[in-house]
Amino acid sequence: MNFFLRDVWKQSKIVFAFFVAFILGTIWCTFSKIEITPFFLWAHYSDKQTPTGKFERIYIKVNGEILDLPKFSRATREMIQLPTEYFVQLERTDYNTNTRQLIQKKFASMMSQKSLQKMEGHLCNSKEDKNAYLYWMAKYIERVTGKRVLTLEVGTCELLFKPDGTVARENFIFVAKFSRA
Amino acid sequence: MIHFFNDIARTRLTRWVFGWLFLVLLYQWSANLMISQLESPVLLRVDLDLTYWLVHLTGIGEFFRSSYFAAFSFDFFLTVLCLVAVLFPKRTIVPILTGLFFLIYCVLLNSYQCWHYHNLITLILLIVPFCFRSLKTFSILFAGLRYAVAYIYASAAIWKLVRGSVFNEGQMKWLIQHNYVDRLAVEGYELNFLENMMFQLSNYSTLSSIALIIGVAMEASFLIAFFTRKFDRHLIIIGVVFHLITAVLVDVSFLQLWILFLVFLPPDRITSSPTTWFQRQKA
Known part of the structure; x- marks a missing residue:
């Protein structure tokens, strides 16, 4: 690596500066544990986990039946599952995200209240988005399944491994509901 | 060079x-x-x-x-x-x-x-x-990309080592269960032969821990790219095999990124035609 950078230095000082900036950016982001594109952190699956045989998951009921998420391709499934997980998280934290906290902490003193609200509007969701999210989810599910969504219910449940190797859904907690009147 | x-x-x-x-x-x-x-x-x-x-x-x-x-x-x-x-x-x-x-x-x-x-x-x-x-700038940046790709895999291994997950008992069992639990919760879903084989791995703690260590070792092997180009072709094979295994075990293939392995292709192979490769192989 050091030889490579030496060769780069000999060939082009500008490209050398580009590489050094990229390396420094990556080091800073790694130690700060903050990801700022294109300085990515490759820490997937590195958190220590202990198997308990129990996993908390979201559930989505479409027209009264639980949506079979594994039948979709991973990419499509995640466009349904991940926003729903985030929605549940927003509901639990009263829409107080780390993005909102950072905006309040760093920009409140240097911006007017109006500009601050505009910035938050561009980058954060609020309680007013709850119904719009449910309506969007219904529309997206209609698109990928081709079926009309009359009612939609979102919540959390626990998936438990039974001694015989099967999995049961238990402890349902309701979060929100949408209905086409 | x-x-x-x-x-x-x-x-x-x-x-x-x-x-x-x-x-x-x-x-x-x-x-x-x-x-x-x-x-x-x-x-x-x-x-x-x-x-x-x-x-x-x-x-x-x-x-x-x-x-x-x-x-x-x-x-x-x-x-x-x-x-x-x-x-x-x-x-x-x-x-x-x-x-x-x-x-x-x-x-x-x-x-x-x-x-x-x-x-x-x-x-x-x-x-x-x-x-x-400029061909010069292009070549330097493309050469630098080889180190960036090596860093991606090597750093993934380092994160797991530093956070201790690689030697954490039950880590692999959790990963496999985490991947399969949604499918198993669907009424009437039956695992196919390959899925069943992989899922059974979670019942053997020593075997699944060894599988995790091998996986992390495969990621860590990309560190070699920082010192020599000699093993670049082997790294392509290791990378593809690694992703095929993770696709089955944890449903993550990163298929879209496989094109990044292009940086480990010997530069003369990119310039020469496939006929030349074949002739060289024969010789």
């Missing part, structure tokens, strides 16, 4: 990279994941990534949400640009525009998906060398 590419090699690389990108986008279309297909999503998650902040502060996301025509035009141009780059590989402006459009696409998709995935956005790094007309 930096290998300096000629025009033929650069043209070939451009066609391979942007041809791949075109296929990736076709898959995104088929999976209903282009911006115009997202039905104007409501939630967005930018976290603390300032690049995401910048894109959303321009108001481009809201503009696409409010206008289907604008979103469709954006998706269409992005797809066509990849094809134009394949057809006219010597026009530097095309990769620049493709890179810019692709970055915006990935940022918007990841924001609306509420998860900052790396499977697409990392391709931005691969596009960068193609944005420079």
